[in-house]
Amino acid sequence: MNSFTRVVGLAGMTLWSFTAAAEVFSPGNQRNGLDDLGDTEVEHGIFSVGYANTLAYNNDSQPGILFTARYFAGEKWYLLGEAQLGQFSTRAVINDGQEVRSDDEELLRYSAGAGYALLQGTASTSGVRAVPWVLAAELNAGEQHSGDTSGRYASLGMNVQFHGERIWTGIGVREFLVDDERLQSLESDGGTQWDISLGLYY
Amino acid sequence: MQAMRLFSPLLILLITTVITLGIAQPATAEQVYIGLRNGPSEAFPVIYEVTPYRRLDVVARRGSWVKATDGRNSGWLHVDDLHLLETFPRDELWKLVNDARPGKHRLELTLSTASAYSVGWLFPVLGEYGSVRYTRAPEGDSAWSLLDAGVITQFAQPADYLTFSWNAFAGYAQSERGNTHWSDTAESTWVGGVGVEAMWRVARYFEVGARGEVGTTLDSDMTTHRSASLVWRLRL
Numbered sequence: 001m002n003s004f005t006r007v008v009g010l011a012g013m014t015l016w017s018f019t020a021a022a023e024v025f026s027p028g029n030q031r032n033g034l035d036d037l038g039d040t041e042v043e044h045g046i047f048s049v050g051y052a053n054t055l056a057y058n059n060d061s062q063p064g065i066l067f068t069a070r071y072f073a074g075e076k077w078y079l080l081g082e083a084q085l086g087q088f089s090t091r092a093v094i095n096d097g098q099e100v101r102s103d104d105e106e107l108l109r110y111s112a113g114a115g116y117a118l119l120q121g122t123a124s125t126s127g128v129r130a131v132p133w134v135l136a137a138e139l140n141a142g143e144q145h146s147g148d149t150s151g152r153y154a155s156l157g158m159n160v161q162f163h164g165e166r167i168w169t170g171i172g173v174r175e176f177l178v179d180d181e182r183l184q185s186l187e188s189d190g191g192t193q194w195d196i197s198l199g200l201y202y
Numbered sequence: 203m204q205a206m207r208l209f210s211p212l213l214i215l216l217i218t219t220v221i222t223l224g225i226a227q228p229a230t231a232e233q234v235y236i237g238l239r240n241g242p243s244e245a246f247p248v249i250y251e252v253t254p255y256r257r258l259d260v261v262a263r264r265g266s267w268v269k270a271t272d273g274r275n276s277g278w279l280h281v282d283d284l285h286l287l288e289t290f291p292r293d294e295l296w297k298l299v300n301d302a303r304p305g306k307h308r309l310e311l312t313l314s315t316a317s318a319y320s321v322g323w324l325f326p327v328l329g330e331y332g333s334v335r336y337t338r339a340p341e342g343d344s345a346w347s348l349l350d351a352g353v354i355t356q357f358a359q360p361a362d363y364l365t366f367s368w369n370a371f372a373g374y375a376q377s378e379r380g381n382t383h384w385s386d387t388a389e390s391t392w393v394g395g396v397g398v399e400a401m402w403r404v405a406r407y408f409e410v411g412a413r414g415e416v417g418t419t420l421d422s423d424m425t426t427h428r429s430a431s432l433v434w435r436l437r438l
Contacts, residue, residue: 043263
């Protein structure tokens, strides 16, 4: 009887010690409350779509559509990614009986670069609502395909931007160069482009 | 003599009073104002001022600037100035400051004298930086591309904003249109190389710099090319 009591007692103590141990080594999760904080809306950059007009040397003015992504990299710097689709030529060029430019060539350009805000200020017409504006210099480099040929593309330009509450507006002008041998032979390897775009923050 | 004894304490008292009045400034309570700007940069003008005890809510963040509003007016202020707002919750402040810090990953774009551009991703690995890059030279008949992986190790930092690093890479170069940039037989080949770079942090999330690299084919020909690149790097 005594040994049975001892066994039961020891078993009870063992079980109790497990329970006690479980209590010691199973602490509840500590919470600092940070998970409960709502995430603040973050503006990483701007997606914009716009109309672009390209005037290459020895070529007619050609329309296009311009897609741009800007990513804020600091107070004044932002990164750029661009894609432009449009017409390149609507007038054929024949050289020594050979067509070197057809009358229905299309243009595809994609490039990346950076912009730097040279001037920043406030624009207001009413004195009640004020819109921040930015004058930025933009440098782009990439590739341009026109017709059956392609070449490296580089541009330097200025962009005036109005950072509205929800809508972003940008108006840009740039000089560009393309090192496409066919366009070089046509003396059409550069020119001027302007664009107007509307964008949303993302 | 007696007169001197009588007047000495009076004279000392008089001098002390004059000095005290001369030094002491009238007590004025200076009110501190926190300026909210029209945009997320110090270049934008202050359009609204609040006292440190005004309750403001943060509605948006752009980089290290936050847009705060009291319900009627709103403006931008730097996250480092949020602590000036006495009523702003400390946990929210900590979270915003922490969120505004640049991460460890980098996105990289380069333009090189080898008539090539590259896009790369840099990521922390074993205390250093690993890199994966895609390089492409799109020039007509001599077009080629290279996909490589490597490591970048910083060896000097003379200032907070300036770092010097070396890099090593290995990858696979593909010849397009049968060009012979990497191989006389215009075949695709393995390439390895080393380089050194200097990077300047021009903004909180943005670095620009230059890199010099030497790459060689890992075959018996050992065709070697040297290049210098302009590097733009975004701290994600």
